[in-house]
Amino acid sequence: MIRARVPYFMRSRPYMAVTDALISRIRRPVRRGRRRMCVMFLENCWYVAAWSGEIGRALFERQICGESILLYRTAAGDPVALGNVCPHRFAPLSVGKLIGDEVQCGYHGFRFGTSGACVRSPLADGVIPAKMRVKRYAVVERYGMIWLWLGDPDVADESAIPNFACNDDPGFRRIEGLMEVGANYELISDNLLDLTHAEFVHEGILDSEALTKSKLETAQSGTTVWSNRWAHDGVAPPAWAAAFDDYADNVDHWAYMRWDPPGNLLLDVGVTPVGKTRGEGVWLYGCDLLTPKDATTTWYFWSFVRNYKVDDPAVDAMWRAAIEVAFVGQDKPILEQQQRMMGQRTLDDMGPVMASADVAATRARRIMKKLIAEKDAMPQPGSEAPLELLGRNVATRLPVQPVV
């Protein structure tokens, strides 16, 4: 083991501190045999539909919350999202043609504009029936991603997009990816809001008994939930030791997870020498954007954003490899096995037994239930303070203090 050199970076300030709130046990529902899963998706909220780089001047189909959605860019580069089902005879518009900024159906040639309205009939009579239109989705390109509002585009509220400014901060280095996971998106939120799983799922790479044993602080502001842990004076997870120039002594290790509906999470995570400030350690942001494909499949957009060694491709490669092992090789299988055990049943159908580490996940699920049940409800992201405060060159000592 090489003795660790002191690292090169970074900053902090009081972040997403938390007061804990007791979450009472979810009542175990009476089970009456297996029944078909009935998953309702939240409509009035933002889903990540794609990484910016995925969408261009080709027609692109992505299924989101069971809906087939057509994505493309206008000649001016603006992203467009339309219902992908032609209202005439239901061919997918995505197998048609992009002509200028309009989409021509590949079956009988009706043509649709960016508003979703039919703008041209191929027939001699030229008649365009009034109902010949597809749904238009509000889209916003921000933080390197295309955000899509699933519900009524006229009530889409850009201010409800959670802050992932780290993602396109020019001083940071981002690596990103997309993984299709055969599990309901809330199972993945649960996973991320309870990082004690790392000790068992990510053995040999991200495991930390100190983190499992650390105090969990949960807080809510608006519809934003934080689930924060700091583990004082413990063995560094192997990938973090490697990232920290093969640091061999004990470290302070923190993991602050922010969740916004329906499943958009930001992780602030790192290690620093015991008792030192964050700025003397290494840390990064992990963005975990969970978009349901359908009730039991999820588009898992992830990015790792760091501001140390931003120009070192070896660090890119090290984190890519770690993600490959941890996400694809460990989280994905356990999530898919979990879904297999649940079959078409929801978590409530199954009647989970709760432990203290479930408090943040349970709160997030409760917020989702409330939003879905309440007509016209939509997410209200909480204070942006943490991200604003955590600019570069801010050094904060651990533990950070509650801000909520």
Added chain:
Amino acid sequence: MIRARVPYFMRSRPYMAVTDALISRIRRPVRRGRRRMCVMFLENCWYVAAWSGEIGRALFERQICGESILLYRTAAGDPVALGNVCPHRFAPLSVGKLIGDEVQCGYHGFRFGTSGACVRSPLADGVIPAKMRVKRYAVVERYGMIWLWLGDPDVADESAIPNFACNDDPGFRRIEGLMEVGANYELISDNLLDLTHAEFVHEGILDSEALTKSKLETAQSGTTVWSNRWAHDGVAPPAWAAAFDDYADNVDHWAYMRWDPPGNLLLDVGVTPVGKTRGEGVWLYGCDLLTPKDATTTWYFWSFVRNYKVDDPAVDAMWRAAIEVAFVGQDKPILEQQQRMMGQRTLDDMGPVMASADVAATRARRIMKKLIAEKDAMPQPGSEAPLELLGRNVATRLPVQPVV
């Protein structure tokens, strides 16, 4: 481009002309979420079960309208169709043995005759229970195909088989095939009854803007529907130009489609120099026989029948290649994508927006609904005049006149 020579053939006379009838909009049904498809098949009608050459002295299973059917020929060569599910313990008879003209179940050896009745017990007691019989289907071999009456064989009416005499006219040359398509059969009827799709789906091979823009004439006689177009003075579709000895000038191009329930279609199609008679052009019959395998899969029997260059294998090859591109490479994918978008929902469930080109398809669907709803109803094919009149060496000028 080689300048077109004047061709060798053919004939005509007033054909399946049409009076148009306004078909009012199909009412959009109230949708209440996704539900399981509930497709009813018409029982009292003829389905093509197989090409004649497919059925011999081997036991052959084909699923038709969700029923597993056993097909074979007697020693005398007569086709037989029986229910394929053994009434004893439900093994498929098709995995048994043909012994003489009888079928022995491959599980416990009960033996069934061509009437469907059990004729032999393998057991010592020799007892044949009265209910030990399978359904017998009426079958007729005609036009190179085995036609099967799905309903009560005692009311099977041979005169209700639509006329496909072209198919086994010794003066014609036929190429034939079978394609399994993952789409409901009525979606394929829709496709064939609205040939404007050629411009978009069959680009580069059968596309014709002139055809899309041409007048559609629709007529009904009995339960037969015609959907006819002639396109005056337009660019020949590429495959037709090639077929017409690389004719490079504009042509008159016609496509007359005849539909009979449940999905048996005949296409009279061709090109001729502008203003000339059909006899001075090239044309052929396309037979499209659509037999449901189940609610979302179709056996698509097709033949192309021509009376020009009947002995030229290069022309066979040219049309086979065109079909490979057009049917397998273009129609099948768009139909299967369409079905994918619809999932388990019917067209009515989806609430299609209608355009003027849908008039014939809509009428055909309406006839199917009526036949299925009315007890004991069965198809009544309309006048056979067109096919009788269109013998060889009949030259007709376009457009042909209405005969209905």
Added chain:
Amino acid sequence: MIRARVPYFMRSRPYMAVTDALISRIRRPVRRGRRRMCVMFLENCWYVAAWSGEIGRALFERQICGESILLYRTAAGDPVALGNVCPHRFAPLSVGKLIGDEVQCGYHGFRFGTSGACVRSPLADGVIPAKMRVKRYAVVERYGMIWLWLGDPDVADESAIPNFACNDDPGFRRIEGLMEVGANYELISDNLLDLTHAEFVHEGILDSEALTKSKLETAQSGTTVWSNRWAHDGVAPPAWAAAFDDYADNVDHWAYMRWDPPGNLLLDVGVTPVGKTRGEGVWLYGCDLLTPKDATTTWYFWSFVRNYKVDDPAVDAMWRAAIEVAFVGQDKPILEQQQRMMGQRTLDDMGPVMASADVAATRARRIMKKLIAEKDAMPQPGSEAPLELLGRNVATRLPVQPVV
């Protein structure tokens, strides 16, 4: 054909003789279209969960009657069966770790003991919620197999395990295997309780017209059913002729099948020269243990146990090859085809036509229905006399006399 030598072995005494009882026809239920299969499994009974050799110090998952079950052995070698679904968040325990005799969930690290109770929380608070436990199944290792009681372990009754003592008699030679069959387990019981199928399904290997034509004797004692046939003076089935040193003359051929709920069968089968005692022929036990994986899939545990040429690997190989052909190549396909024809319908849904050979299978199905319907009912195996009496070196003349 080599002339048969007189063989080396065996014994008998009056065995599982039978009085026949008339079983009235199962009433044909009214069918109202297809409906979802609703299969109820018997809970209070023993299922074979595994061959002893399958289970060791690794975590092993097997689905039984739709339940995912975890199997392993303690350090002392005792088999353990627990519910495989972690009560916390439903990860399968089988992807966790065996630590001593305890199982640690691979997701968040809760640990469970052999009683099913959680014995350790990984969290700092160390709290173990009262409901954090998985189901414990009663298991017994006997006859080379792990037997599992699906219902309440506190009422598990070891005396209800049918006698398969032949299976681990040191004087016998056993070959064994496991086959997954895509058919409901009762369809396989039906198959085994009506061996007339051999003439048709096992042509060229185990077929015997004499057996088909022989008298069937059916008896019941407790919940045990026997279905016995002896075929006097017939052609030996090919595999039996080969086993009997290529015996070329006619033989007496017997097949005595014992069935116990839910699907545990023992076959006493062999051939002997016409009119000779069983001890002068060759015979073996076939064990057929049918454990439902789910409604339409079955774990088929089989063994062939013989006491002739017990040290001859060529005889092992001959029977392995015969089983490969007969079970995998012939029974499995016909059973899966039968299930395909039935789809999600039960036998009753289908309304089978009964023949005289169905009497034993029908009785077994009736017993199963009664046991499932009656609260707290459990199997009562009948007299063990036959197996006790059929020790080695007992020679009995055919036919054996009824003992029930």
